[in-house]
Amino acid sequence: MSDPDGRRRRPAVSCNLCRKxxxxxxxxxxxxxxxxxxxxACIYGTPQSQPDSSPATHIALDSASRTSRPTLPSHTGSLVNSSSVSTPISQSSAQETELGRMKLKIQQLEEQLAKQAPPIQSPLLTHDSNSNIETTSSRLGGTFHVHTERDSLGQPQAIARSIAYKTRLLGQSHWAVNGILLIRDIFETTEAxxxxxxxxxERCKSLARVIKARRAPPxxxxxxxxxxxxxxxxxxxxxYLRTSESIYRILHVPTFRRDYGALWVSATPNTTFLILLKLVLAIGATTYDQQFSLRSAAIRWVYEAQTWVSEPKFKSRLDIQSLQISLLLLVAQERLGVGELIWISAGALLRKAIHMGLHRDPIHIPQGRATFVAEMRRxxxxxxxxxxxxxxxASGGPPLISVTDSDTAPPGNFSDEQLTSDNPFPxxxxxxxxxxxALRATFPTRLAIVKHLNDLSSSTSTYKDTLRLDADLxxxxxxxxxxxxxxxxxxxSIHAIDFLMHRYLLSLHAPYFxxxxxxNAYAFSRKVVIDSSFKIWRTACPSPPPASPNNDSDIPLLATTTSGFYPTTTTQSAFLIALELRAQLQEDSLGPVLLRPDLLxxxxxxxxxxxxxxxxxxxxVKGYLLxxxxxxxxxxxRSGRGREEIANMLIKAVEHVEGVCMPMLNGMVKEMGEGVDRLVLETPVEGTGIGEWELGGMTPDDLFDPSTAEPMNWIFNEDVILGW
Known part of the structure; x- marks a missing residue:
């Protein structure tokens, strides 16, 4: 058949996108x-046209074989009668065309209906082939959505890009994205x-909420x-000076020591410096002893600083000392696990610094060219x-910074005393x-790794990109x-930087673990993950442990007493090592599996x-539970137990956590009822004592209602998100 313009119109065999x-x-x-x-929507359309009865040569399409065959024109004379050849074939072609239209219409209606109707999900896992999102849902775990990567054929791989849970979106560098999904079988088994x-x-978590509420001052x-x-x-x-300040320079130490000494003799201490000092004390308290006996006082100091920062004095707080307080507050909140999410606070601080011009090198700012001012800004x-x-x-959020956003040079290698002298030289x-x-020299590579993991463009990243970044790091x-x-x-400094660099290596390769x-294509990543995990674990948990506190015990103390970066990374390392041993035991083997003693x-x-x-x-209690x-x-x-026996062992392990942890949490509540830290406080000048503050009106019974609980919350709760 043909259109009035003489061109032939054949039924479409390619989809609309391919034809276009x-x-x-x-x-x-x-x-x-x-x-x-x-x-x-992959749609196959058929041109809308009317059958043509002209005596020109017709092409009839066989609907089964999709091959064409010519029909003879009517003017071939006595050899073939035109009425017996041309007319029946034209009618057949028209019928086939109409049938094709009907099939296409039905197909389009079905697709529209499928888009409007909600997908029917299995209780544990579903996959949407168009949206590359897997949804895991169960009574035990709640519902969370895993954004997965596709290969060149459009099939989903077991590589998660992010997890959406309630109102949170966790990027690929967050530890839960690449670890928790590997133990879905445990959740399914215990639920079944x-x-x-x-x-x-859930009872442990409820009591934990009571403790945190009572720790919080008014x-x-x-x-x-x-x-x-x-x-x-x-x-x-x-x-503080030995640990945090040795890595992240915030203070000019001689000036700080001068003001610190004056505090004990002054009748009217400077409020701004007092806030700065209390944040230094709060950070230093995390390595005071193995029990973090000053936790309550440290939390109070952080709350005082947060109140001061929150005062509506925005313009007057755009100075170097206020910026130092904001930085110290950020570190203290992370170490103590109080305040809002650190990634959000860090973003606000970054914009404050840009507003103050710190992203421009001081040589471009007339008022910042003096050596002391210039170096402190850098x-x-x-x-x-x-x-x-x-x-x-740590949060799995995009860094939202670029090496081209700033032209500020790295700090110069000046001692603090040099900065106050005339014409100092590095x-x-x-x-x-x-x-x-030295750490700044690695910043561009580490920034590229976090962008590779958490930016939206990470969906186009390949394993070759991972290997390239590994070589650069x-x-x-x-x-x-x-x-x-x-x-x-x-x-x-040595232990902290080693811990930090292996955390970046671990994050880079964890998606492929x-x-x-x-x-086998990802065998290198498997080796890197285990090697880095083991080094991180041994830095945080040396064997044998130090007999007494010393300079080598600062990282173990930070991993034990603080919240955030150090304990979260240590837990992740132990978890990944356990996953490796489990995988070895589940592999097919004719004989007993020999596990590495150091990993075991x-x-x-x-x-x-x-x-x-x-x-x-x-x-x-999430770490102990895991x-x-x-x-x-x-x-x-290892003992060759059957599936049912292992399931019972898992259930007993979960039940055991409550039996061990609840008495410890109840002990915290009891100690809090006795008042704040057993540490005598003094006031350098006249003022009120710290006293005992209200512990709040909540009771454990108010929160022990597991009927509305989502047990998966212990994985994605604020303590995890807060951690660096």
Whole structure:
């Protein structure tokens, strides 16, 4: 058949997208090109035309074979009668065309109906081929959506890009995205065998909420002049200078010591400096002892600083000292696990610094060219960049910064004393800023890694990109290890930087750890994840542990007493090692599986370490729960237990957590009823004592209602999101 213009019109055999782009279509439903383009509707259209009865040559399409055959024209004379050939074939072609239209119309109506109707999900896992989102839903775990990566054929791989849970979106660098999904079988097993196994975990969580509420002072909390006894304050100040300040330069130490000394003799202490000092004390308190006995006082100091920062004095607070207080507050909130999400606070601080012009090098700002002012601005901008990137890595949020956003040079290698002298010159010797300078050289590579993991463009990243970034990071790390010894860093600086760099390596390769358990193509990532996890664990939990507190015990203390970066990374490392051992035991083998003794030791040590964390005041039992259930499953697999026996072991492990942790949490409540820390506080000048503050009106019974609980909350709760 033909149109009035004489052109032939054949029924469409390619979809609309392929015909429009003039590319080859494999004629599937949907076709491969639509899958790659993530086209929501792969439609095969048929041109709307009327049958033509002209005596020209007709092409009849065989609906079964899609091959064409010519029919003879009517003027061939006596050999063939035109009425017996042309007319029946024309009628048949018209019928086939009409049938094709009807089929297409039915198909389009079905597609429209499918789009309007909600998808029917299985109770545990569904997959939408058009949206590349897997939805996991169960009574035990609640509902969360996993954004997965597709391969060149449009099939989903076991590589999660992010997790959407309630109002949160966690990027690929967040530890839960690449770990929790690998133990869905445990949740499914415990749910299928016991509906009450997780009630005890919810009771622990409810009591934890009571403790956190009672720890929180009333709000707002105006600053008071109360500080610890001088001998205690001296220790806390040195703790801060030895640890946090050695990596992230915030203070000009000689100026700080001068004002600190004047505090004890002045009749009218400066309120702004008093706020700054209390934040230093709060950070230093985290390494005061293994029990974090100053936790309540440290939380109060942070609340006082938060009240001061929240005052509506925006323009008058755009100065260097206020910026120092904001940075110290950010670090203190992360270490103590109080305040809003650190990634959000870090973003606000970054914009404040840009508003103050810290992203421009001081040589471009007339009022900032003096050596002291210029170097302090460079140091503070460098620290803001570091903390912003670290908060992005831990929260799974995009860094929202670029190397082209700033032209501020790295800090110069000046000692603090040099900055107050005339015409100072950088030195090649070790200074307290040498470590920060060496770490800054690796910043572009670490920024590229976080962007690779958390930016929207990460969906187009490939494994080759991961290997390239791995090579870049190793090169930068090698240069760093060659540079640092010359600067004579402190033991804490060496351990902290090693811990940090292995965290970046771990995050880079963790997305491929799950696939590596089944695909040899990712074997390198599997090795990197386990090696980095083991080094992180041994830095946080040395064997044997130090007999007494010393300079080598700062990282173990931070991993035990604080919230956020150090304990979360340590827990993640033990968890991944346990997953590796479980995978080895589940692999096919003709004989017994020989596990690495050093890795097995980590699984055995992890529950005890988690209990030490709770004994130091942590209220979240998720770490202990993870290590217990993973240990139980590994024990069951090693002993050759059957599926039902292992399921019972898992249920007992979950129930055991309540039996161990509830008495410890109840002990915290009892101690809080006795007042604040058993530490005598003094006021350098006249003022009110710290006293006992209200513990709130909530009781455990008010929150022990597991009927509305979502047990998966312990994975995605604020303590996890808050951590760096």
């Amino acid at each position: 782009r003039k590319i080859r279509c494999n004629r599937q439903k949907p076709c491969s090109n639509c899958l790659r383009a993530r086209n929501g 065998h016991s509906s009450d196994a997780w009630a005890g975990i 709000w707002p909390l105006p600053p008071t002049p109360d500080v610890p006894l001088k001998e205690v304050a001296d220790i806390l100040v040195e703790n 140091r503070l901008w460098n620290t803001i960049l570091e903390l912003s990137l670290l908060s992005s890595l 030195t090649s010797d070790h200074t307290p800023v040498s470590v920060a300078i 190793r090169t930068a790390y090698k240069t760093l290890t060659q540079t640092l010894p010359a600067t004579q860093p402190t033991p804490f 799950g696939p590596s358990l089944h695909e 030791a980590v699984v055995e040590e992890a529950p005890g370490w988690c209990l030490r964390v709770i004994a130091a005041g942590e209220t979240n 290590t217990r259930i993973m240990g139980a499953q590994i024990e069951g697999l």
